[in-house]
Amino acid sequence: MKKPLLICALLAAMTTTASAQISDDVVRIGVLTDLSSWGRDNSGPGSVLAAQMAVEEFGPTVLGKKIEIVSADHQMKTDVGVQIAREWFDTGKVDAVADIPNSGIAIAVANMAKERNKIALLSGPGASSLTNELCSPNTVHFAYDTYALSKVTASAVLAEGGKSWFFVTADYAFGHALEKDATHFIKLLGGTIVGGVKHPTNTADFSSFILQAQSSKANVVAFANAGQDTDNAIKQAGEFGLVQGGQKLVGLLMFDTDVHAIGLQGAQGTYMTTASYWNMDDKTRAWSKKFFAKTNVMPTMIHTGVYGSVLHYLKAIKAAGTDDPAKVMAKMRELPIEDTFVHGGKLRADGRVIRDMYLARVKKPSESKEPWDYLEIVKTIKGEDAYRPVSESKCPLLKK
Numbered sequence: 001m002k003k004p005l006l007i008c009a010l011l012a013a014m015t016t017t018a019s020a021q022i023s024d025d026v027v028r029i030g031v032l033t034d035l036s037s038w039g040r041d042n043s044g045p046g047s048v049l050a051a052q053m054a055v056e057e058f059g060p061t062v063l064g065k066k067i068e069i070v071s072a073d074h075q076m077k078t079d080v081g082v083q084i085a086r087e088w089f090d091t092g093k094v095d096a097v098a099d100i101p102n103s104g105i106a107i108a109v110a111n112m113a114k115e116r117n118k119i120a121l122l123s124g125p126g127a128s129s130l131t132n133e134l135c136s137p138n139t140v141h142f143a144y145d146t147y148a149l150s151k152v153t154a155s156a157v158l159a160e161g162g163k164s165w166f167f168v169t170a171d172y173a174f175g176h177a178l179e180k181d182a183t184h185f186i187k188l189l190g191g192t193i194v195g196g197v198k199h200p201t202n203t204a205d206f207s208s209f210i211l212q213a214q215s216s217k218a219n220v221v222a223f224a225n226a227g228q229d230t231d232n233a234i235k236q237a238g239e240f241g242l243v244q245g246g247q248k249l250v251g252l253l254m255f256d257t258d259v260h261a262i263g264l265q266g267a268q269g270t271y272m273t274t275a276s277y278w279n280m281d282d283k284t285r286a287w288s289k290k291f292f293a294k295t296n297v298m299p300t301m302i303h304t305g306v307y308g309s310v311l312h313y314l315k316a317i318k319a320a321g322t323d324d325p326a327k328v329m330a331k332m333r334e335l336p337i338e339d340t341f342v343h344g345g346k347l348r349a350d351g352r353v354i355r356d357m358y359l360a361r362v363k364k365p366s367e368s369k370e371p372w373d374y375l376e377i378v379k380t381i382k383g384e385d386a387y388r389p390v391s392e393s394k395c396p397l398l399k400k
Contacts, residue, residue: 035073081105103127103174123305135395139351143305166218167196170225354383
């Protein structure tokens with residue numbers, strides 16, 4: 001009688017261990033995005049689809065358990081975003097939150113993820129502070145940040161003679177971080193800042209800001225904003241004749257969708273930095289056309305970042321044999337990052353994904369050969385050269 005009892009006890013223990021591998025028997029990922037405001041086209045429904053495409057590529061289960069994607073609209077409001085994340089973490093059994101365009105919201109939610117031992121898979125926000133002074137062992141900053149955008153773009157524009165700069169900056173965490181990082185590189189490379197102005201987000205009328213930029217006589221008017229704000233600002237700069245007057249326009253954060261909204265006629269010649277582009281090779285084209293069929297837009301680097309971060313997270317769960325956050329994060333740092341858009345990427349201890357970045361120039365209308373053929377890739381910048389080096393970091397998680 002003792003042997004059957006012992007066998008039953010062992011089987012029960014094994015069953016308990018197996019069921020404990022995945023908390024709540026479901027890996028639940030929440031895509032916290034902008035479905036209704038000025039960042040909708042660059043993230044929004046496309047981010048939700050990108051997460052679903054990652055699950056489709058990986059498989060419907062991990063360690064035998066279901067993978068579920070949930071989503072919500074933070075409306076570009078910090079209080080709304082924080083409330084959604086709190087409910088997801090506390091009662092919704094969400095294991096990881098993805099995307100989060102808007103750095104102010106992302107910073108608050110990343111702190112909450114750390115407190116509640118969840119994982120933040122960030123591709124939407126840009127503030128480089130997320131992996132610098134605000135770094136967390138539970139954060140993955142996957143797509144781009146203000147440091148890389150500023151370094152790559154400012155270096156190119158300064159090399160072409162853009163020595164004096166005027167900033168038109170969105171008045172929130174991301175805009176401030178982008179202007180700060182860009183200013184650092186402009187001064188480091190011998191440029192000067194002649195002025196700047198802050199604007200509220202979701203601004204329709206940029207006329208007063210554009211006129212201040214025009215009267216500054218700066219060589220370069222830099223837009224440290226995003227989404228529809230960037231679109232409106234560059235369109236109105238064109239209407240006021242800044243380019244015809246000899247000033248260069250720089251979108252410090254621009255996406256394919258912004259170029260589409262502005263049009264090649266208005267955006268041609270503009271420098272931008274991106275973490276991905278749909279038209280790089282056969283695999284990126286195939287993935288992007290599948291994405292386009294459901295969204296009617298080509299994917300931005302936020303979309304491909306959601307896809308890549310979710311896919312890497314699922315691979316790490318499989319490799320770790322559990323969804324325990326500490327063990328999964330360890331595997332995410334250990335495994336190379338490989339997907340349709342990232343090759344040989346690496347997650348650093350500060351949460352920064354080190355991956356190649358691309359300096360691009362918007363094509364002239366005559367150079368575009370097909371719909372959405374908007375960018376000429378001017379240069380590939382290795383991740384080690386694009387992102388903040390360990391020697392400059394304030395993150396205590398990095399060993400210097």
